[in-house]
Amino acid sequence: MRTITASEARQEFADVIEAARREPVIIQRQKRDVVVVMSVDEYERLVHLNVAEFQRFSDRVGAKAQEAGMTEDVLRELLDRED
Incomplete structure (x- = not known):
């Protein structure tokens, strides 16, 4: 599974879409996984x-x-009792 930064995803969006057709792509922001594109x-x-x-x-x-x-x-009896 490929991992890229949010900045890379913005700059290379068409490539991210193509990569996601083959396998999920994790996008990180500040070194934390935030989304998966699939x-x-x-x-x-x-x-x-x-x-x-x-x-x-x-x-x-x-x-x-x-x-x-x-x-x-x-079950009906139990539900009727609650009403």
């Missing part, structure tokens, strides 16, 4: 990965709740 394909891959991971988590929680006797009817 391709749209990589961004979409990460978003879909997070959605899939959240779905797996939700499925695990749902299965445990079901094993513990939680049903939609029980």
